[in-house]
Amino acid sequence: MVNFLISVYNLYQLAGNTENIEFRFLIYGVISQYSREHGIPVFLARSLYQKYLIQRDSFKKLxxxxxxxxxxxxxISYLHVDERxxxxxxxxxxxxxRGCHEECIHLCKKGINEDHKRDELTAKAYLAIIIAYIELRxxxxxxxxxxxxxxxxxxxVQKESQYLRAILYAKTTDDIEKAVPLLLDCxxxxxQNEKLPVVNDLLDIYIRLGDELGVVDIFQSESSFLPTNVDTPNQCTHLGLYFRAKGNFYIEKCDLDMGCASLLESAMYYKKMMKLEEAIKSIGYIFEYYTANxxxxxxGILQKMEILYTVHNT
Incomplete structure (x- = not known):
């Protein structure tokens, strides 16, 4: 048994020193499979942990x-406290x-209970809990x-708390227009790469208030807030939401070129994250308009839909 443990340990060290991510993931997979079959919970925990950290960065494997x-x-009890x-x-x-708000709250609270550092990771956990509670109303x-x-x-902390206070103000008062200057300050x-969530909240308020000038002003200034590098699922989610709102707005104004193009772009971002129901929802607004009329x-739109479908299935 000792020789087995030494071999697994050496393989684990090899994976950690391997630069090729795919090869590293493969080694951790071998370790987790072997550890599961031979009852070695320490290396099963460590290899699953490393696999998760690698795989969660893939848009298609979320x-x-x-x-x-x-x-x-x-x-998880076999991991070091920092890893837990x-x-x-x-x-x-x-x-x-993923929209699992209660699970988010439960997991982040468990992390906070074991976290004695109170650093940036702690702050992000608190943010996740706050957002989850807001989503749960x-x-x-x-x-x-x-x-x-x-x-x-x-x-x-000050920057994010100001933003969340503005959101809570908009959610809990009837005088939602007073949230606009707060969000503009935020x-x-x-x-630029962090502006879009705030923009989406502003857009939602302008639409609820019927402030078309505010809506158009946002759309005309999008070069100042659209992220220059899209490399996180959160950015894709907000881009899908933004282009859906833009598409619906212009379709209602009978600007079908802009409306359909925006809705197709929304579907593209959702598809990138494998949120196929959301992608279908964005495309559905196009069908609704043409069916109603x-x-x-x-x-041309059918061709673009075909490209979207083909890219997904290749």
Whole structure:
């Protein structure tokens, strides 16, 4: 048994020193399979942990990696405390992205309970909990955790808390137009790659208020807030949401070229993350318009839909 453990340890060290990510993932897979079959929970936990950290960065494997990450929780006691905290935080943010808000709250709270560093990772966990409570419309607990978040001595706490206070103000008062200047201040404080979530909230308020000038102003200034590098699932989600709102707005104004192009772009971003129901929803608005007006879909739009379908299935 000792020789087996030494061999597994050496293989684990080899994986950690391997630069090729695919090869490293393959080695961790071998270790996890062998450890599961031979009852070596320490290396099963470590290899599952490393596999999860690699796989969760893949747009096309977000659901698969989440399921495997949840398996890791069965062996989490075999990880070092820092790895346990990281696992809870990573899975918590992953759950938030998938819309599993209660799981997000549960996981992040477990991480906070074991985390004694109170650093940037802690702050992100608090943010995830606050956003999850907002999505669940539990604004009282959202405010409770926002108060706790503001006590953290971490970078960007003031910036993020101001943004969340503005969102809560919009959600909990009838006077939602007063949230607009607060969100505009938040927008000016952020670098370009972080502006889009704030823009989407502004857009939602302008649409609810019927402020078409505000909506158009956003669309005409999008070069100042669209991310220059799209490399996270969160960015793709907000891009899908943004272009869906833009598409619906212009379709309602009978600007079909702009409307359809935007909805197809929305579907593209959702498809990139394998959120196929959301992609279909964006495309569905195009069909709804042409069906309601008893018009045939233009051939050009059908071609673009075919390209979208072909790319997904290759």
């Amino acid at each position: 659901d698969e990696s989440y399921i495997e990450g949840m398996e890791l929780l069965h062996y 905290v990281m696992t809870y935080y990573k899975l918590g943010s992953h759950a938030l992205f 539990d604004y009282i607990l959202a405010k409770v955790y926002l108060d706790a978040y503001e006590q953290l001595d971490c970078l960007n 927008l000016h404080m952020r670098p 008893k018009e045939n879909l233009p051939f």
